Every structure is written in structure tokens, then in C-alpha cells.
Amino acid sequence: MSITILADSACDLSEHYYNEYNIEMIPLTVHLNEKDYRDSIDISPKTIYDAMREGQTPKTSQASVNQFKEIFTSYAKAEKPLLYIAFSSELSGTYQAAKIVEQEIKEDYPEAQLHIIDSKCASLGLGLVVLEAAKMARQNISFDELIAQTDKNAGRMEHIFTVDNLEYLYRGGRVSKTAALVGGLLNIKPLLHVEGGKLIPLEKIRGTKKVLKRMIEVMDKRGNNLENQIIGISHGDDLPRAQELSKLIQDKFSVKGENIIIEMVGSVIGAHSGPGTLALFFCNK
Incomplete structure (x- = not known):
């Protein structure tokens, strides 16, 4: 029986990938102008970026227990295997919500082939892990093999990224007001990566051109067999x-x-x- 991959919208894949590889998607929520929108369904990223440029501060919330209950129950009842690859538990409560529901479902359906992986990944780093899992699910692979390989792939996914304006990280509580102000005045671009599912600063770089050069240097040092893998780049409307x-x-x-x-x-x-x-995503050594 074919295995279905479930992803959440934080994987930042375009809709055509969901359609082509039969990937289920569960949306997180964005709050803007006192309204709630389902990420990638009711609102586009461009709308969010334009609002932020105008000084607005959108908020977000995790996928709900009820969303997971509906999906997990339908697959358990149909006796279809489902693998959910979750947005990093260090960045969202979505994984924990899914685990609560998983426990309930397995009490009612002990034989259900349902598994949840905490990817410790985000954005297109998560997207690449999801995409590879969906490709493997089309092959003659067991549920346990798919879980093991996907877990391994997630552990090898590098995230190297920078932001254009430290003000947004300040609004989200990631940097201090002083750091944001000084960074803006000196054109300092932070280079960050993801370690253990958390956002960790690597270094501070002055000027956009130097940031790109440094990203390539880090990729050269950490990457493995780059010419034979799928590489991801995601951008904030740039x-x-x-x-x-x-x-x-x-x-x-x-x-x-x-x-x-x-x-x-x-x-x-x-x-x-x-x-x-x-942001830049690739498999490391």
C-alpha cells in the first residue's frame, strides 16, 4: 500500500509539488489586520511582505489539534500509512500538537501506521526533506525504511541564511533593539544557521555582496556531493x-x-x- 507524506505549510513548497507527489499539507495560521489566514491557502507571502514594509507586524500560530485529528483519523480508519514530517519543534508548537493527537489515535486504532518526525528543519530545508520522502514513498520501500531514511535526511539538512533588516528579528524578539539599530546604521547582515532545530547566529557581515560570498564559502566547507543533490534557495520577496x-x-x-x-x-x-x-539549503557531510 502506498505511503502518504503529510507536510505543514512551513516547508514553503509550491502547490505543484503537492499535486505532483501527492503530498498532504496542513496549514499554519497567519494573523494580519485582525483576521486569520491559512498559510499558502488564503494569503500569499507577498501580501505579508508588503504589509511588513508598511510597518505592520503579522503574527502566526501553529496548526491545531483539531486539524491533525481530522487528518490522522481519516488515514487510520482507511488503514492507510501516513508519515508527517513536522516543522522544527524548537520553532513551533505544531509538532507537539501532532504528538498529542497521535497518542489518542493509536489508542483508538492500535494498528494504525502513523508516524511523526520532528525534522528540526524549516522553510525549504524542510521542503527538501519532504520532497525526498515523497519520492521514496513512490518506490517499493517499507514504512520503517522510509521513516529511518527521512530521519537521516533531516539530520543532514543545512540551513544557511541571512536577513536584510534586523528590525524584523527585533520585532520577533530575536535580537535587541540596540543590535537592530546599530546593524541598520552599519549595514550589518547577520549570517545564521539552524542547529538542533534552533536559529543560531554564525557571524555578522558588512554588506550584501560579502554575505553571498560567505554563504558560498560555508557551503563549500559543509556541503557533500553538491553537484548530485537538490539544493534549495528561499527568499523574502527578493x-x-x-x-x-x-x-x-x-x-x-x-x-x-x-x-x-x-x-x-x-x-x-x-x-x-x-x-x-x-536562505540556502543543502545536505552536509
Whole structure:
């Protein structure tokens, strides 16, 4: 029996991937102008970025227990295997909500093939893990094998990213007001990565061009077999800079353009990172 992959909207994949690989998606929620929107369904990232440029501060919330209960129950009743690959538990409560429901479902349906992986990934880093799992699910692979390999893939996913304006990280409580102010005055761009599912600062760099160069250097040091893997780039409404980074990767590592996926950072993550965010995802050594 074929295995279905469930992802949440924080994986930042375009709709055509869900359709092509039969991936189920559960949306997180964005709050803007006193209204609630389902991420990637009712609102576009562009709307969020435009609102933030105008000084608004969107809020976000995790997927609910009821959303998971509906999906998990339908698969358990139909005796269909379901693997949910969750947004990092260090960045959202969505994973915990899913685990609560999983326990309830397995009490009612002890034989249910239902498993949840805390990916410790975000944005297109999560998206690449989801995509690879969906491809494997089409092959003759057991549920346990798929779980083990997906867990391994998630553990090897590098996230290297920068933000254009420290003010947005300040609003979200990620940096101090002083750091945001000084960073803006000195054109300082923070380089961050994800470690253990958490956002960890790597270094501070002065100037946009130097940031791209440094991202390539980190990729060179950490990457493994780059020319033979799918690489992800996500951006906060700044496609030209994402394409510039893509070109640098192709030139440096002999990566084919079709092996680089470029997506916009979705509404939920973008509400915290802001317009101008640039993120790079690849498998490490």
C-alpha cells in the first residue's frame, strides 16, 4: 500500500509539488489586520511582505489539534500509512500538537501506521526533506525504511541564511533593539544557521555582496556531493538576489540549474524573518 507524506505549510513548497507527489499539507495560521489566514491557502507571502514594509507586524500560530485529528483519523480508519514530517519543534508548537493527537489515535486504532518526525528543519530545508520522502514513498520501500531514511535526511539538512533588516528579528524578539539599530546604521547582515532545530547566529557581515560570498564559502566547507543533490534557495520577496546566489552555486560547484529549487519564504516564516531574507539549503557531510 502506498505511503502518504503529510507536510505543514512551513516547508514553503509550491502547490505543484503537492499535486505532483501527492503530498498532504496542513496549514499554519497567519494573523494580519485582525483576521486569520491559512498559510499558502488564503494569503500569499507577498501580501505579508508588503504589509511588513508598511510597518505592520503579522503574527502566526501553529496548526491545531483539531486539524491533525481530522487528518490522522481519516488515514487510520482507511488503514492507510501516513508519515508527517513536522516543522522544527524548537520553532513551533505544531509538532507537539501532532504528538498529542497521535497518542489518542493509536489508542483508538492500535494498528494504525502513523508516524511523526520532528525534522528540526524549516522553510525549504524542510521542503527538501519532504520532497525526498515523497519520492521514496513512490518506490517499493517499507514504512520503517522510509521513516529511518527521512530521519537521516533531516539530520543532514543545512540551513544557511541571512536577513536584510534586523528590525524584523527585533520585532520577533530575536535580537535587541540596540543590535537592530546599530546593524541598520552599519549595514550589518547577520549570517545564521539552524542547529538542533534552533536559529543560531554564525557571524555578522558588512554588506550584501560579502554575505553571498560567505554563504558560498560555508557551503563549500559543509556541503557533500553538491553537484548530485537538490539544493534549495528561499527568499523574502527578493528573486533577483536568489537567482544571483543560484548562479554563484552553479559556477562554483558545477551544479545544474534544474537541480536548484527557488521558492519564496512562506507567510508564516516570512512574518518573522521579513522581506529580503535569503536562505540556502543543502545536505552536509
